Amino acid sequence: MLIWVIYDITSNKIRRNIVKHCKNIGLYRVQKSVFLGDIDNNTLDELKLKAEDMVDLDKDSVYIFPMSKSELKKAGLIGQAFDKELVTDELISKFF
Numbered sequence: 001m002l003i004w005v006i007y008d009i010t011s012n013k014i015r016r017n018i019v020k021h022c023k024n025i026g027l028y029r030v031q032k033s034v035f036l037g038d039i040d041n042n043t044l045d046e047l048k049l050k051a052e053d054m055v056d057l058d059k060d061s062v063y064i065f066p067m068s069k070s071e072l073k074k075a076g077l078i079g080q081a082f083d084k085e086l087v088t089d090e091l092i093s094k095f096f
Helices: 012-024 041-054 070-074 089-095
Strands: 004-008 030-032 035-038 062-065
Touching: 004 012, 004 041, 012 030, 012 035, 012 041, 041 062, 062 070
Parallel strands: none
Antiparallel strands: 004 035, 004 062, 030 035
């Protein structure tokens, strides 16, 4: 399933750990605080647990949204779809 991970994390250390974990499970960074990727249900559950353990629940937020490929194609993207410095053309063609 496709998922979006969007976060607002105050601590640099925690933010780096979330970024590292997202990359390790195969998610692609599409903006500085946004990841997109195709993962299975077990990996999704692991991500939720890991994020809950890592973040400061009083200060930080991590949103994890599932989305189908057909829903992604219907999404309204205005301007640059992805931050070109963070994402390759390969990723753009993978999801669209």
